[in-house]
Amino acid sequence: SQNVACTSFPLDKISQTLCKDELRLLEAMEKNILNTRSIDDDWIKKNLDPFYLKKLPKTNLGVLLEQVRPVGGQRKVEALELFAQAQDEPLSNWVVVGDSITDFKMLQAVDNAGGLAIAFNANEYALPYSTMGLASTHLDDLLPVLEAWGKGKRPAVERLVKGKEKAGGSGDRGHFQWLAGIEDVAAHLEIHARIRTVVREEAAKLS
Incomplete structure (x- = not known):
């Protein structure tokens, strides 16, 4: 047996909750990340801060993420x-x-x-x-x-x-x-x- 402590992230529940527009939003950000040759702190702040702080909270995924309790610190x-x-x-x-x-x-x-x-x-x-x-x-x-x-x-x-x-x-x-x-x-x-x-x-x- 193994002892594991990790952040619970229910992907099945999340996938059932998202609509097509929300999936397209995620896919667009994924494509943006993959097409960027060099990702530094400035790029992260410019692109991911608005994504996580402004766009996601308006979606069903944002509501679900608020329920996630990261195992950290x-x-x-x-x-x-x-x-x-x-x-x-x-x-x-x-x-x-x-x-x-x-x-x-x-x-x-x-x-x-x-x-x-x-x-x-x-x-x-x-x-x-x-x-x-x-x-x-x-x-x-x-x-x-x-x-x-x-x-x-x-x-x-x-x-x-x-x-x-x-x-x-x-x-x-x-x-x-x-x-x-x-x-x-x-x-x-x-x-x-x-x-x-x-x-x-x-x-x-x-x-």
């Missing part, structure tokens, strides 16, 4: 605490991975407890609250970290990550940082931002 912490209680394992024994503002409270809680909070291709909202960082196009670069955690918990991971950080990454892979105790993470944000962009561009091709 404090709710992620609460979900993690429920898992920890169910497994009878303190947060000091947990490894969590996050990348953005909805993860920082979870990352902070685990890091403060002595667990392992990993910032993976993270932004400025997640990196400062993490135990370590990894910027890479391959998630399996985390495997040695998890193996080290299994053998010797946080001290073993610290030795491994500091060694890899000293050696440096290669191209778009293996850029590690030990962040615990570091107040200024600005020097690490650049590589995370670059790899984050690379990964998002590759993901966009899949759609």
